[in-house]
Amino acid sequence: MATVKYTKDHEWIRIEGDVAVVGITDYAQTQLGDVVYVELPALGRRVEQGKEAAVVESVKAASEVYAPISGEVLAVNDALSGEPGKVNADPMGDGWFLKLRIADAKQLDGLMDEAAYNAFVEGLH
């Protein structure tokens, strides 16, 4: 069963072997409103933990999406260019952003599990 972890910037990361799938959480998409455009990185690019990996835009805002861990971009969700609304409709599934080859699995230790993330979001109000 795949492990899902979360960051304080509301990204999720699902581990499938040595590949990680990254997206933004339901809380993030609610805050953003209707997503109109997603700027995804080039294949093969190396992203660093905590640095910008993608940009997600709504009508009135643009937010950086930070890489939860370092790694090489293996795939990006091309479907988002025609249907950015998938990020709102299914943020944890069809609305995924990119897949990374995990560089250092130890970086996952610092991330929150689902319970910790939910508590974190509660505390934001």
Added chain:
Amino acid sequence: MSEWSKALSGFARDAAAEATISGNRGLRLEDPLLFEQDEPGRCGVDLPEPPAMDRLGALRREGPIGLPGLSEPQVVRHYMRASQKNYGIDMGLYPLGSCTMKHNPRLNEKLARLPGFADIHPLQPQSTVTGALELIDTLARWLKELTGMPAVAMSPAAGAHGELCGMMCIRAAIEARGERRQRVLVPESAHGTNPATAAACGYAVDPIPADARGRVDLAALKAKLGADVAAIMLTNPNTCGLFEDEILAIAEAVHAAGAFFYCDGANFNALVGRVRPGDLGIDCMHLNLHKTFSTPHGGGGPGSGPVVLAASLAPFAPLPWLLHDSAGLRLVEQAAGPAAQTIGRIKGFHGQMGMFVRALAYIMSHGSDGLRQLSGDAVLNANYLLARLGDLLTASYPGPCMHEVLFDDRFLRDSGGVTTLDFAKALVDEGFHPMTMYFPLVVHGALLMEPTESESKASLDRFIEVVRGLAEHARSGAAAAFHAAPRFTPRRRLDETAAARKPVLRWRKPAVTTREAAE
């Protein structure tokens, strides 16, 4: 459910009651786009037939351009109908914070159109345009006197352009000292053009927080100052409508660190004729002639953004310079002599002459006494709004405010989902242009109101009555009505999500279907 479909579900379907055969509703007249009224060969301008002449050969344009042909009466109707769908200050209060939507006197339009101003070319021999040079010089002297600064760059085309000019001069001055500084400090409440300008000048932007009183946190500012800070960009009064009362200490700290003090002059309407920014220790400041000095906003522009400069920055002012010499006024268009250290040109030609004429006419109409009265009335009007609305709406900071007053959306907390946006749209139905929304970013759901001195007390009282009524309505469980607003405008809420997801940025001829082609 997308935001758009949620919004749609809130609208009462009264289409049947309002249906007409034509789609017009009384005086509210619809019109197709120009391109949908095309008749090939039709023209609204009569021009003589040119002789057949072709020295262009293969470089001649072949094929149709695609421009529609209409007659003059059709074009006039098209734009008359379009104009009826617009709101302007000529029609009513436009309380947009930091925009200074004041009355645009028609005398200024008349004078700007005198052939001696409108029909002159920037590259005519200077001896044939001495009046134009004198006008620019006269305006420049007024601006220097009003701000208490020794020099002014007249050419920037708008406020943001003036900011760029000022920051370029600052960077040039620092480089001339043999230094390199990387950071610019910008308050979190700053207008977006400030950080955008700093970045365009090669600087990293470092934000300064506001304190609990809505002013720049002086301690935080001092902590951020250092040998690598080039400048601070400050708006005074700030975008919360408050005078930065520690400004003298700020200027001192900034200068002690070897940095420059850029002042965003968008809010000069609160101070004109009463306080000179030069006395506050600033090094440069842009003025918005289209705000403080009444040149019309024209649906988005043109503006004019002259920049007043301290002696330390004057040598770097952009070209052209206007100098007095033994022969009179002279435009200096090269980086030589006194202008040897100029940053160079930042636009074509000499500046927004048409706006100079308007602004000077406005300034002369007011004079020093009128300008002083103007800023007093502007500040009085804003404080009156605060006094008469502060019990129902939530003012972000205690008064007195300057020329604008900031509220936030705490008063809408128990409204069952009425947001600042919904409140603004309801105000539109009441016949007012909304105040500035969601700016500055330092409070939640900001509502920034700037009435200006052009509003009578009666006008303000009407506005106050409506705002109070809406605030009470919002708290009485009428969220659905607010979500449905505006109902009485030429168009109701528009789907901005679709516009951004699938941008359609020009008209295109609809494709002919196979069936149509066959007929």
Added chain:
Amino acid sequence: MRYLPLTDNDRRAMLGAIGADSVEALFRDVPRSVWRDRPLDLPRALGEIEVERALSRLAAKNLPLSSVPSFLGCGVYRHHVPAAVDHLIQRGEFLTSYTPYQPEVSQGTLQSMFEFQTQVALITAMDVANASMYDGATACAEAVMMANRVTRRKQAILAGDLHPHYRETTATYARFGDFTVVERPANPTAEDDLAALVDSETASVVVQNPGAFGHVRDLSALAEACHRAGALLIVVVTEAVSLGLVKPPGEMGADIVAAEGQSLGNAPSFGGPHLGLFAAREKFVRQMPGRLVGETVDAEGRRGYVLTLSTREQHIRREKATSNICTNSGLCALAFTIHLALLGEAGFTRLAALNHARAVALADRLSALPGVRVLTDRFFNELTIRLPRPAAAVVEMLAARGFLAGVPASRLWPERRDLADLLILAATELTTEEDIAALAAALGAVLQ
């Protein structure tokens, strides 16, 4: 004071509601050391009569273009603006409205700008245009910066016959924006081989067509050279009317067009306010600066317009914006779009043909003068002649005889002694045969 509605009674009542003693009390946050008790030592208020008298006196000291034969061009052109244009733009709903951030009460502005964007895209033969920039020179600088973003390179090559104000403005932006420009020297008699200069460092090549000396060129080969090297071709057009007759940049491979729109709808006005036109290929739209109007529907399904793709702009993206531009040239763009609506296809092409015909007549007349050589073989409405002596002095002599004979090259290229005998002249639909004959006679007389 006629613009200030508050009476003393009003002020008293309002201060009472506020609970303040005086207006001065509201300024209590201003440090006392800078507070001024009295008005500044400047002239006091004047009524309309006096203001009009004072400014009319200043206007009378200037020589309007229409009062004498005028042949000035170089980025600002004398054209006829139909009377309807100025009346329509002075409607208060257009003149006194703000940026259309509240689309429900700004459909007049938004629809007109949508039509403007369409017209600009059509005449330049490009995919998409924005809702205007300040002027052609800043549009040129912004185009170069956009090419830097698109290519992720930092060098622009500027053609030698790019208008010096455009070149200088771009160079200023380059110095402070930390990118570089290669400024090719102006050469009015030989074409520069720009394609040979393009390499993997080049973000863009900027050419003006017609060039500053009037030359009209085919840019297709240069466009191909740019694209092979991964660079963009930016084409500058200073005379918008030329697009009615000359092959447009979009048909020659341009990636971005930065142009000046003053020729349509807008008076020369001593150089401002003018109108920057900006158009590009569809694939680059998210890197474009400036406002963009898009089509959409409202809650009742009716077609309407909104500002869109706003996340590029400063009010959202702040330091990561594509540009710091906020205010544009809205009313000038409205004047342009109304003028072009009146002209339409037939009128615009006829206007361009007229301009070209007048310039041909001018060229033929001047080339017949002894000592005068026309240097521009293929031109639209602007051309360069070589005189047997410095052009600036000749222009002054002709001014004394009641002619605005054109722009001496030394005004724009003062550092180039070798260009001092060149004079650049423009002819438009307002240039009459009498004007041309009179100029030829006067010039002939002055050169003797």
